[in-house]
Amino acid sequence: MTTAIAAQIRFYKDSETKAQWQNFWMDRTIEGFAPKSFNTSEILLNRSADEGGITLLLPTLADDISFFLTAIENEYLADVRLYEQEIQQEMPTTMQEMQLVARFVGEVQTMTMTPTELSVAIGAAMDAINGEIPGRRITTSLVGRLPSL
Amino acid sequence: MKFAYPQNPSAAVSTVRRFDETSDALTQQSDLDRKQSVALIGETVPMVFCSRGEFGNDQGVNGGVWVSPKLVQLGLEGERLSMMYLLSQGELTGIDPENVFWGQEKLLTQDDSANFCTAYEEIPECLDLEYVPGAELGWTQTVIKAGPQGIGTFTTENNCRKINVAWESQISVSGSGTIVGGFGGEVYLDEILSWDSSTCQITYQVSRYGSGSPWRGQTTQSDLNQLMNSGQATWEVCNIVDPRCGIRSCARRFDMKKHHLQASWSQTSEVRMDWALVRVSDEEVITSGQVWVQNGTSSLLIDGLEPDKYRLTFSNMYSERNKPVPQYVIPDPNGSQANFNSSYLSSYPTSVPNSNGFARYTYQGSVTQNISSVITQTLYTELVLPDLPGGEQQLVGGLRDLTMCGVEGNILELRPVGIDRFLQAHVFVEQGIQVERLLDGETGSSRLYADLVNYLMSTTKILQQDQIDTEALRLSAQMNQAYSIFFNGILQTTNSLSEWVTRTAPYFLLSARQVDGKYGLMPVCPLASNGRFKTTPIEPTFVITSDQIVEGSYTRQYMSNKERRPVCLVMVYRDQPTAQIGQQVTIEARYPGTALSGPFEQHDMTEFCCRGEHAVYAARYILAKRRHTTHACQLSIGRQGRAIKPGDIVRVNLNLETSEGAGITDSVMYQVESVNEGQNGTVQLELLHFPVDENGVSLVAQEIDTGSIAIS
Secondary structure (H helix, E strand, C coil): CEEEEEEEEEEEECCEEEEEEECCCCCCCECCEEECCCEECCEEEECCCCCCCEEEEEECCHHHHHHHHHHHHCCCEEEEEEEEEEECCCCCCCHHHCEEEEEEEEEEEEEEECCCEEEEEEECCCCCCCCEECCCECCHHHHCCCCCC | CCCCCCCCCCCHHHHHHHHHHCCCCCCCCCCCCCECCECCCCCECCEEECECEECCCCCCEECCEEECCEEEEEEEECCEEEEEEEEEECCCECCCHHHEEECCEEHHHHCCCCEEEEEECCCCCCCCCCCCCCCEEEEEEEEEEECCCCCEEEECCCCEEEEEEEEEEEEEEEEEEEEEEECCCEEEEECEEEEECCCCEEEEEECCCCCCCCCCCCCCHHHHHHHHHHCCCCEEEEEEEECCCCEEEEEEEEEHHHHCEEEEEEEECEEEEEEEEEECCCCEEEEEEEEEEECEEEEEEECCCCCECEEEEEEEEECEEEECCCCEEECCCCCCHHHHHHHHCCCCCCCCCCCCCECCEEECCEEEEEEEEEEEEEEEEEEECCCCHHHCCCCCCCCCCEEEEEEEEEHHHHCCCCCCCCECEEEEECECCCEECCCCCCEECCCCHHHHHHHHHHCCCCCCHHHECHHHHHHHHHHHHHHCCCCCEEECCCEEHHHHHHHHHHHHCEEEEEECCEEEEEECCCECCCCCECCCCCCCCEEEEHHHECCCCCEEEECCHHHHCCCEEEEEEECCCCCCCCCEEEEEEECCCCCECECEEEEECCCCCCCHHHHHHHHHHHHHHHHHCCEEEEEEECHHHHHCCCCCEEEEEEEEEECCEEEEEEEEEEEEEEEEECCCCCEEEEEEECCECCCCCEHHHHHHHHCCCEEC
């Protein structure tokens, strides 16, 4: 028994789609998702307020570098979905034929690259260190010069 | 990546940490008369989140929070003081001036002329702020107190700049005595005459001295004539011895005692004292001198002092008394009529000089000396307003999205003598910041923890809206509403949101979770339709059998007995009355008959909890989970586990056989801690024991809902 696993990803900002990719059908666009060679790390769901996030791996291409710089700058969200389908006779032709097994929505946060591989972190600006609340601090521009008693 | 969270609340470090954080907290309600705290650049802008109202579940009206705001601006116009405080970020409304305290007293009791006002993003109207960089803001106050009665010491208040001592005194001397005395003898004279009746020619013949003391003797006619002509006889009897000639004969007595005189006097006077003014801080004598204190009023002014605390000492009282009274002594004539005559005919004092006037050097007599003093201190207080960078004047900053409050009143009432600081203001806030309320969809104040978490996640831009699990938050809010578990507190120290949620959510019977990249909260146990925990048998969302578990992926880890032994929970919260400032309250919670003498585990809920019932629910959850949850396990299953989400209840049925015989054979309920789904076709699960009774009812949910822990 063979299992086909497909990943699709949609980048968007304020419900406006910036890019849509899928990594299963390399020869065509499926349901608006363009073919793209990429891979994703495991998706972790948990009962804590952090540790969420996945990594997107793809070849280091100039266009992608430019796209992700824009995505990071503008805090694009990425909706990553994993589908699978047991293949017995023929390959699936659409995503609807496959089972959704995991989904993750996160913000494009940062990326690292080598000459051959681009690694994009997708997650939340929230962990045990970052994401401070309440974040506002007292400043002189906010409340003026403070007195001494 | 794992993060190091704070230790469990049982750990001493954690306990200390929590109390350290709140040591200068805005909600600190001990030492109400402490010094007003001033905001510091860089510290967190507080966020007041609360809503006062009917709690439900027969708990009456409660909620709201006492805030001890920090000072950000001040001004002084004459005696009118204006102080502006930073109350909260966001907009707060509906603060009753009756619920504003100045130290331990109500503001209006301390100063009935005071005004309290609030404003959003602007200076409250009642304030008159004027900030002059580099200037000094100073004012004086006077305080009057009784001083020493004569010698003694007096210690001033702090910041004393001028001392005026006013004496009201009775200082007098009264006496009496002889001012003319000495010889007191008498002289008798008989005017025995011979005469010629025909011619009526008189011839003086003889005189004689009076018989008896002091002397007898002879004298000349001339001397006698002096007396007889003086007309100063003290006694005289005359007889006519020749009516024809009209000639008389007189007997006279001259008594020198007639000149003797007794007199009295009553003089007012003064005393002198040495005085010295010593600065208390270093015992240095600043100035000294002598002062004469007169009968009536007198004073001493010591001016031009550096504001400080001083001790004024009066010592070495000195007075001038017993001055001799002027006295004239009539000399003994020693048998000489001429001497007698001279003394007798002399003039003598009739009174004591200056007998009723003022004299520093007084005559002898009895002394009356009553000295009392009143000391008026002039106290000076000065505030220095720092220079601004570049020397520019700046009244206040933007105040963007801030609620400010102000107190305007008489500085002499608000900073009374004896208190060398501004007292901390305390304000009761009934309605906190405006947030989106998940249960009714409106915008307003809230007391639901889920609303707060939603606000923090969204408004603070930590997450985007698509990354927030709104449905899970709404479900959590329903549960908190059903149990009347509310958040009434202030966020005043900056924390990592995830750390803060992880730490505080269990006190609201919630835990954080992330599903599909969306963050939210979930109740610690499944809920029934009424929003309360389900206390009927729970059906697992998924049953995992031995056959479904990927070979080699199953591990089970039991908790040590040390982690599960009975403890006594000390739950700290604060009561929240409006009429007076609340205090911290503790309850002790334990299973009956256990941990009577410890170990104790303290949980500080003062940050948000104002009802004992809330603390009891939290204690029940913590104790039940500790008692009944025995182990955790990890396993991987195939893609059939893709429907499992964190928080779901699953059952794992194991019936394993080994070559040595029966292996693990049990059926246990678990709650899903995490789900890790990858592209290798398996789903890795981390499961935590979810204890149920023989009917499948959650033991933790039962304990929370109708627990039997002992509360004291």
